[in-house]
Amino acid sequence: MAILDLANPTRFLALSARLLPWLAAACVIAFAVGLYMTFFVAPDDYQQGATVKIMYLHVPAAWLAMMCYSVMAISSLGTLIWKHPLADVSAKAAAPIGAAFTLISLITGSLWGKPMWGTYWVWDARLTSVLVLFIMYLGLIALWRTIEDPIRAGKAAAVLTLVGAINLPIIKFSVDWWNTLHQPASVIRMDGPTIHPTILWPLLVMALAFTLLFFVMHLMAMRNEILRRRLRTMQLQAASARVGVATPQAAE
C-alpha cells in the first residue's frame, strides 16, 4: 500500500516534522500557564477546599475524550467515503490517546468524587457514560490488534467507530434516563455562563493545553504508524522477493 500512496504520507511526514516543534512548544507554554493559574489564580472551593483543583484536569480530560472520538469518527468517514490513505492512520493513532484521556477522566473523576460522595465510584450518569466510552475505545483497539492486515483492520474499525458515533447519543440518553430513575441529579455540575472568571480562565487555558497535547501526540503517533506500515511493506517485499510481480505473457 505504502508503495502506491507514498506521495501523500511523505508530504505529511515532512509537514508534520516542521509543525511538531512549534506545537510542542505551544503545548508546554499552555501547560505552564494553565498549571500556574490552576494553583495560584483559581480560588479554593468554600466547601471542597483544594480538592476542586482536580476539576482542572478532569474537565479537560473528559472534553478531550469526546473530541478524540469525534476525530476518529471523522477519520472513519475519510476511510470509508473518501478513501484517504491517511484517514485510517489518523483513526488508529487517535484510539489509544482517546482511551488514555478517558482513563484520566475516570480516575480524576473518582478521586474528586471520593471526598464528596464518600466512595470512589458511584453510578453517576456522567461517570457511567465515560466508562462505556472507555470500553468502546478498548474494543476498537482490540479490533485493530486482532485483524492482521492493516487495511482491513482500518475498514472494520471505521465501521465500528461510525456505529459507535450513532450509538453514543443513544447510550448517553438511556444512561441519563436510567440514572434519573434510580437516583437524583448528578453531583458534578458546572453552572454554565455564571461561572466566575477566576475559575473559567484557568479551565480554558488547561483545555487549550490538553488540546495541544492531543495534537502533538496524535501527530507523533501518526508518524510512527506510517513508519510502521512502511517497515511492514518492506518486510513483505523482502519475504516475497522471489515471487515478485507477475506479468501476463499472452492474453487473448
Place this chain on the structure above:
Amino acid sequence: MTMRLVAENLSCERGGRRVFSDLALTLEAGRALAVTGPNGVGKSSLLRVLAGLVQPASGSIRIEDGDPELSAGEHCHYYGHLDALKPALSVLENLDFWTSFLAPGRTGARWQPMTPIEALEALGIDHAGDLPAAYLSAGQRRRLALARLLVVARPVWLLDEPTSALDAASEARLGELMSDHLAAGGMIVAATHQTMPLAEVGTLRLEAPA
C-alpha cells in the same frame, strides 16, 4: 454486439503484497481462457478479482452487452476450492437454495438453466438427492458444487482448479458441460495446472519475473 468480458489495467494487492499488476484481458462470448503459471503467482487472486470478491488496487472489469443492473461479478459463477455446501441439508435442499438465491446473470433463449433434478442427473448424483450432503464423498461434493453452475444461468464461469478431486469420468463430463456452455455463448476463465478438456482454449500465463 456480442457479450464480452473486458478487464483493463488490473492490479491486485493482498495483505500489502503486490500480486500482479497491469494485467489486461478480453474474452469474447463462446471462448475459454486458461490461466496458468506457478504456485503463488496470483491465479486464484485473478479469479477472485474478476468475481468482485477482491477489490483490485487499480483497473476495471466490465461485461459488455451484459445486464446493466448487475456488476461484472454478478454475471459470474465462481467455482473455487470451497464447495459452499451445508452438511446438515440434503443434496437437493443445498441445490434448491442456490437455485432460488443466486440472481441469474442473464435470461434469454440461449441460456437455458437446468432444473436441480436435471443438474444432479447430468452429474450422476441424482440418486443421492434426498440424502444429507454430509454423506457425500469428496468427488460427489465437488460435483454437487458444480451443479450450481447449471441451475442458474450466468454467462461467465470462473473455475479455480476445476478438475481437482474429480475422477476421469467426471472430468470428461465437466469437459462436455463446459463445451455446452461455450456453445451457448458462455465464457470460461479457469485457473489450472492441467490442460483443460476443451478443443479451443486461450492461455494467459502468469510468470514470476526472473
Place this chain on the structure above:
Amino acid sequence: MSGWMGALFLRELRLSLRVGGGALIGVLFFLAVITVIPFGVGPDLNLLALIGPAVLWIGALLATLLGLDRLFQADRDDGSLDLMLMAGRPLEVLVLVKCLAHWVGTGLPLVLSAPVLSIFLNLEPLAIGAVALTLLVGTPALTLIGAIGAALTVSLRRGGLLLAVLVVPFSIPVLIFGVSASGAAVTEPTPFLTPFLLLAALTLISAVVGPVAAAMALRFSSD
C-alpha cells in the same frame, strides 16, 4: 417475502434447528445462567423477585451475544459467503433476513422459555408477562446489533469474545429500557409505556443500523 428471501430464511432456520445448529444450546445456556444466580445471591425469594427481571434480561443478552459468533463465520468457512457477496442480492436485506431467521431459531425460544424460568425467580404473573413481552420486543435488537459484531469478527478464528466486547456497549440502552419496562409493570407509579416504546424504537433503529453496518463490514471482509 420474495423467492430468494424465503429460500434464505428457510435455509437458515433449517440449519439452526438441525444437527450442528445452535438453537437449543442458547436456551440451555439461559437455563444455566438463571440457575447459578441463586447460588450467587442466595435463595432469598424476595430478593430474587426484585432482581428477577434484570437477571432474565442479562441472561437473554448473554445467550444472544454468545450465540452469534457463527452467524456469518459458518458461511465464510465453507465458501457460501463468497457466493452470497456475488449473488446479485442486496446484502443489507440478506443480513436482515439472516438475523430474522437466527432470532426465530434462537431468540424466540429464549422468549418462550423466560416465563418458565421466571417461576424459579419467584416472579408475579404480571411481572412474568412484562418480562416476556419486553424480551419479545427487545431481543431482536440484540440480534441485529450483534450482527455488526459478527460481521466485524467474521475472519477471526476466536472472534466470539471480541464480538461480545464490541457489542456490549451498544446493547446497554436495550438492557436499560427492557429492564425498566419490566420493572415499571410491577411498581405502580412509574409508567410502563414510555420505556416500552423506547425499547421498540431501539429495535427499529437497530433494524436499520445493524444490517447496513454489518453489510459494509462483510464487504470489507472478503479477500
